[in-house]
Amino acid sequence: MRWINLVLGTVLVAGVILLGLVSLAWTPFDPTLVVPGERLQPPGWPHILGTDAFGIDVFSRIMAGARVVVQVGVVAVGLALLVGVPLGVAAAMSHRWLSDLIMRGADILYAFPALLLAILLAAAVGASTMTAAVAIGVASVPAFARVARAATLQVMSSDYMLAARAAGTSPLAAAVTHVLPNIAAVIWVQASASFGMAILAEAGLSYLGLATPPPAPTWGRMLRDAQNVIFSNPEQALWPGLAIAAAVLGFNLLGDGLRDQLDPRLRDIS
Structure with missing residues (x-):
């Protein structure tokens, strides 16, 4: 039954990615168009999730927010991969x-959370989607470095690595041909978990106004906007909250599923 996590995670992740991709070409309504006469409409037709306090279609904002989530996650995890894995190896x-x-440098970097880095970058270059993505990516580098180092040490103690070193294989060639292919499974699991954390971090930064500036919709800003009507219209916080929870849960389940499928010690357990 270990495949259930992988299937559920894949479905949720695919849903988030699909929403983001579709929003590039189409949304039911303009996610930035303010219509005061239709503010706080309940879920129904044609606004299937209702409208917010500005009269903007909520489902359209959820779709556009998924695009930002995917963009930030790809940039942040890609940056952490490109920097952290080579450092760890x-x-x-x-x-x-x-x-x-x-590793001491990684420990020092680990002491600076993504929020602090985002504040520093926002003060230097201004708040933006890329600012949040870079801050989250830099904060994730130590985790990738530690995972890559631990996995590489295991590979280095194997017989085929001892044979490769005895044959005069250069460290770079050994890293490319032997180490990276054998630690790829661990790195992919870490990448999936880090993607979920990047989504949560982006939502927090958007909530604080340190990520994508308005009028571009983000799930974190939708939560902040919902504060003003939380008691009269609690569903305004429900929809973006569910979107964030589903996306984070999906990537975490995907990571668990990949670990169960790719780790032979877990795969062989009945």
Whole structure:
């Protein structure tokens, strides 16, 4: 029954990605068009999730927010992958002093949360989608470095790596041909979990006004806008909250499913 997590995670992730891709070409209504005469409409037709306090269609904003979520997640996780994995592999395959230097640098970076980095970047270059993505990506680098280092150390102790080193294979060639293919499964699991965390971090930064500026809709800003009508119209916070929860749950389930399928020690357990 371990495949259930993988299937459910894949369905939820595919739904988020599909919403984001469809929103590039079509949304039921303009997600930025203010219509005061239709404010706070209940769910129904043609507004299937109703309208917000500005008269904007909620479902259209959810779709447009999914596009921002996917963009931030791809940039953040891609940045963390490109920087963290090589650092982790290099730390595991280098001399002790260099390994300690790399990992202590990762520990220092780990002390700066994504929120603090986003505030610093927003103060320097202004709040934007890319600012939030870079801040989240930089904050995720230490996690990838640690995972890559631990997995590489396991590979380095294997017989085929000892044979490769005895045959005179260079460290770079060994990393490309032996290490990276054998740690790919662990990295993909970490990437899936980090994508979910990136979604949650982006929602928090948008809620604080440190990510995508208005009028572009984001799920975090939808939650902030819902504060003013939370007691009279609680569904205004329900829909973006459910979207964030479903997206984060989907990527976490996908990560668990990938781990169960790719880890032979778990796959062989009946």
